[in-house]
Amino acid sequence: xxxxxxxxxxxxxxxxxxxxxxxxxxxxxxxxxxxxxxxxxxxxxxxxxxxxxxxxxxxxxxxxxxxxxxxxxxxxxxxxxxxxxxxxxxxxxxxxxxxxxxxxxxxxxxxxxxxxxxxxxxxxxxxxxxxxxxxxxxxxxxxxxxxxxxxxxxxxxxxxxxxxxxxxxxxxxxxxxxxxxxxxxxxxxxxxxxxxxxxxxxxxxxxxxxxxxxxxxxxxxxxxxxxxxxxxxxxxxxxxxxxxxxxxxxxxxxxxxxxxxxxxxxxxxxxxxxxxxxxxxxxxxxxxxxxxxxxxxxxxxxxxxxxxxxxxxxxxxxxxxxxxxxxxxxxxxxxxxxxxxxxxxxxxxxxxxxxxxxxxxxxxxxxx
Amino acid sequence: xxxxxxxxxxxxxxxxxxxxxxxxxxxxxxxxxxxxxxxxxxxxxxxxxxxxxxxxxxxxxxxxxxxxxxxxxxxxxxxxxxxxxxxxxxxxxxxxxxxxxxxxxxxxxxxxxxxxxxxxxxxxxxxxxxxxxxxxxxxxxxxxxxxxxxxxxxxxxxxxxxxxxxxxxxxxxxxxxxxxxxxxxxxxxxxxxxxxxxxxxxxxxxxxxxxxxxxxxxxxxxxxxxxxxxxxxxxxxxxxxxxxxxxxxxxxxxxxxxxxxxxxxxxxxxxxxxxxxxxxxxxxxxxxxxxxxxxxxxxxxxxxxxxxxxxxxxxxxxxxxxxxxxxxxxxxxxxxxxxxxxxxxxxxxxxxxxxxxxxxxxxxxxxx
Numbered sequence: 001x002x003x004x005x006x007x008x009x010x011x012x013x014x015x016x017x018x019x020x021x022x023x024x025x026x027x028x029x030x031x032x033x034x035x036x037x038x039x040x041x042x043x044x045x046x047x048x049x050x051x052x053x054x055x056x057x058x059x060x061x062x063x064x065x066x067x068x069x070x071x072x073x074x075x076x077x078x079x080x081x082x083x084x085x086x087x088x089x090x091x092x093x094x095x096x097x098x099x100x101x102x103x104x105x106x107x108x109x110x111x112x113x114x115x116x117x118x119x120x121x122x123x124x125x126x127x128x129x130x131x132x133x134x135x136x137x138x139x140x141x142x143x144x145x146x147x148x149x150x151x152x153x154x155x156x157x158x159x160x161x162x163x164x165x166x167x168x169x170x171x172x173x174x175x176x177x178x179x180x181x182x183x184x185x186x187x188x189x190x191x192x193x194x195x196x197x198x199x200x201x202x203x204x205x206x207x208x209x210x211x212x213x214x215x216x217x218x219x220x221x222x223x224x225x226x227x228x229x230x231x232x233x234x235x236x237x238x239x240x241x242x243x244x245x246x247x248x249x250x251x252x253x254x255x256x257x258x259x260x261x262x263x264x265x266x267x268x269x270x271x272x273x274x275x276x277x278x279x280x281x282x283x284x285x286x287x288x289x290x291x292x293x294x295x296x297x298x299x300x301x302x303x304x305x306x307x308x309x310x311x312x313x314x315x316x317x318x319x320x321x322x323x324x325x326x327x328x329x330x331x332x333x334x335x336x337x338x339x340x341x342x343x344x345x346x347x348x349x350x351x352x353x354x355x356x357x358x359x360x361x362x363x364x365x366x367x368x
Numbered sequence: 369x370x371x372x373x374x375x376x377x378x379x380x381x382x383x384x385x386x387x388x389x390x391x392x393x394x395x396x397x398x399x400x401x402x403x404x405x406x407x408x409x410x411x412x413x414x415x416x417x418x419x420x421x422x423x424x425x426x427x428x429x430x431x432x433x434x435x436x437x438x439x440x441x442x443x444x445x446x447x448x449x450x451x452x453x454x455x456x457x458x459x460x461x462x463x464x465x466x467x468x469x470x471x472x473x474x475x476x477x478x479x480x481x482x483x484x485x486x487x488x489x490x491x492x493x494x495x496x497x498x499x500x501x502x503x504x505x506x507x508x509x510x511x512x513x514x515x516x517x518x519x520x521x522x523x524x525x526x527x528x529x530x531x532x533x534x535x536x537x538x539x540x541x542x543x544x545x546x547x548x549x550x551x552x553x554x555x556x557x558x559x560x561x562x563x564x565x566x567x568x569x570x571x572x573x574x575x576x577x578x579x580x581x582x583x584x585x586x587x588x589x590x591x592x593x594x595x596x597x598x599x600x601x602x603x604x605x606x607x608x609x610x611x612x613x614x615x616x617x618x619x620x621x622x623x624x625x626x627x628x629x630x631x632x633x634x635x636x637x638x639x640x641x642x643x644x645x646x647x648x649x650x651x652x653x654x655x656x657x658x659x660x661x662x663x664x665x666x667x668x669x670x671x672x673x674x675x676x677x678x679x680x681x682x683x684x685x686x687x688x689x690x691x692x693x694x695x696x697x698x699x700x701x702x703x704x705x706x707x708x709x710x711x712x713x714x715x716x717x718x719x720x721x722x723x724x725x726x727x728x729x730x731x732x733x734x735x736x
Binding site: 038039040042043044045067068072075076077082083084293294296310311312314315318319321322324325326328329 | 406407408410411412413435436440443444445450451452661662664678679680682683686687689690692693694696697
């Protein structure tokens with residue numbers, strides 16, 4: 001089962017609130033999905049994720065196929081049971097990861113031949129296999145296998161690539177054997193607005209449960225990203241879920257929500273935490289800096305997360321400098337809490353009609 | 369304040385239950401102290417430690433002196449506040465760590481000149497400085513600075529060394545400026561029973577709040593360790609706390625408790641967890657082994673820890689193989705729970721008069 005209901009549309013922007021219903025519960029949108037590449041949001045338990053306000057995470061077909069294997073996960077009762085996560089799970093198709101992680105890969109009409117980044121073993125990822133992986137793990141929202149070319153590719157290459165993505169999307173839809181989840185098409189087309197339109201139209205012709213905006217945030221100018229998300233979101237059906245893949249920084253999320261995007265995922269909160277970079281209401285904070293050595297304040301005075309309620313900057317800096325695992329936990333909790341609060345404030349400001357103020361607030365914040 | 373009351377003495381062994389009272393609460397003995405070298409039990413929060421049944425941890429003067437510095441900790445309100453641990457904290461004096469970690473060190477009459485293992489900077493650890501460090505961090509049970517020579521040293525060297533440890537112990541006692549905590553003398557004497565006796569008698573002459581048995585579990589034959597703990601514990605005053613430093617494996621703890629030891633600490637549960645070696649009621653389990661790839665059972669069917677209640681061997685193996693941080697958390701929780709339960713069962717079997725059965729049980733278990 002999959003359902004998406006719009007609750008409220010903003011009067012001054014294209015933003016909307018809504019509710020996604022999957023076989024594993026409801027997800028209020030706009031929503032951010034923490035990244036659980038290998039079946040774990042790094043350092044955090046599922047109970048902690050729930051407490052932080054998240055009701056959907058995103059995992060990855062490429063990674064789970066290689067480790068531990070989608071058949072193994074199926075035999076163990078599916079990914080929800082495997083990782084002890086009772087709420088919704090989306091999965092990326094693996095297309096982007098094959099192209100970014102595998103040293104040797106060849107794109108063919110039928111799929112992608114690639115060498116594992118782990119052991120060099122050869123594999124062939126087809127649209128059918130991608131769906132098989134995602135169905136085996138029990139994904140609630142699957143992605144079609146797509147080709148995600150470098151943003152700097154020329155018009156002709158991008159055009160050719162999106163046509164392949166469309167043909168794969170059709171094969172993905174035809175490969176489905178389950179009807180208890182959703183399948184999203186991924187709009188490609190690089191930085192070319194007419195190709196974005198062509199891709200969106202071709203995918204809408206096939207008809208999907210929702211549409212992802214792919215191939216952005218991969219090196220192109222951030223203003224361009226913003227414009228292309230707006231442009232692409234406007235092309236998509238009003239009543240279907242829209243997902244901006246890999247976006248992004250707080251202001252990127254706020255702007256994309258204004259453009260009518262419902263779903264987000266990004267490694268930024270979790271990866272930045274592991275690198276010691278923290279989001280606060282007064283800007284970014286690099287915890288290793290010597291200025292925090294004797295700082296008894298919490299990371300963010302206005303933050304109510306477990307870390308800020310119980311620990312000083314001096315302590316988390318000490319843990320970080322000493323490479324203590326608890327540092328990663330505490331910093332990840334804090335950043336995820338920031339993103340959880342960001343999404344709550346986007347939703348509540350939309351409900352209250354104050355979304356425009358929120359945009360202004362994040363535009364002036366130095367966390368982007 | 370420091371108080372130790374014996375609750376019950378075993379009829380067939382020298383074991384006893386008791387209660388330590390510090391300024392930070394009560395500790396039921398025999399007790400195990402998880403190791404928080406740098407002001408954190410690796411990967412675990414203070415709340416989790418409490419839930420696992422621990423009411424005292426042990427930190428380290430050498431490490432805290434180097435990072436973040438005892439003066440910094442004092443200025444931040446002491447170690448309890450710094451690390452958000454409301455219960456008792458013991459500290460080792462740093463003598464053992466200086467001698468085991470520092471590449472260049474020279475033992476003098478007044479103390480130990482050493483180079484930091486972190487940056488090569490030169491320091492001079494005296495009995496007075498060791499007490500200053502431990503008082504600054506706010507330790508509830510401090511240790512005297514001791515020299516811990518290699519177990520293989522000859523009789524004459526060990527004799528000379530224990531005499532120095534005695535002189536340092538006297539200086540440590542004289543250096544105290546606080547009376548809200550305890551100071552333990554550390555009995556040395558290597559593998560020589562008469563030197564153990566001499567060391568114990570010299571320290572008892574000075575009179576301490578409790579006595580530690582040091583210089584064991586550092587390479588000597590485990591049977592020898594056991595005999596020497598029994599021998600040394602029997603020399604110490606009945607009404608004072610006895611602490612076997614760095615001991616150890618479950619059976620070592622059970623045996624030492626039978627010899628009348630009240631306190632234990634060891635890196636075994638936490639370090640083994642990080643190495644993927646788990647304690648179970650049916651023996652040790654090496655989680656990386658391929659046999660667990662598809663194993664849907666918990667690590668230990670008879671274990672009620674968070675990890676065993678929620679995750680399969682297959683999942684924790686997957687996390688471990690992928691070097692995921694959550695693996696360390698889950699495995700550390702499990703092993704600490706095993707040690708927490710071990711101590712609870714030692715205490716309850718002593719209260720119920722079944723301690724002899726418990727010894728038999730652990731002697732036959734393959735977890736040692």
